[in-house]
Amino acid sequence: xxxxxxxxxxxxxxxxxxxxxxxxxxxxxxxxxxxxxxxxxxxxxxxxxxxxxxxxxxxxxxxxxxxxx
Numbered sequence: 001x002x003x004x005x006x007x008x009x010x011x012x013x014x015x016x017x018x019x020x021x022x023x024x025x026x027x028x029x030x031x032x033x034x035x036x037x038x039x040x041x042x043x044x045x046x047x048x049x050x051x052x053x054x055x056x057x058x059x060x061x062x063x064x065x066x067x068x069x
Contacts, residue, residue: 005064006041008034022064024048 008019011030019041020028027048029040052059 004045004062005066006038006045007066008037008041010034021045021048023060023062 004021004023006019006021008017010016011018014030016030016032017034017037018028018030019034019037021041021044024045027041027044029037029044031037031040049059051057
């Protein structure tokens with residue numbers, strides 16, 4: 001099974017790392033380190049999916065792929 005892509009970047013305005021799951025609307029986490037942001041977004045992703053399932057909402061298939069250079 002394929003999983004969702006996760007993007008992690010440093011956000012100057014937040015002075016922190018942001019990790020987000022582009023395929024899941026508003027699924028993101030902010031933390032002082034990239035490792036903590038990843039840990040938190042993995043938890044957020046699972047909660048996002050759990051809530052969507054319990055409420056009978058559509059769960060998108062993983063589609064996001066970073067651009068190749």
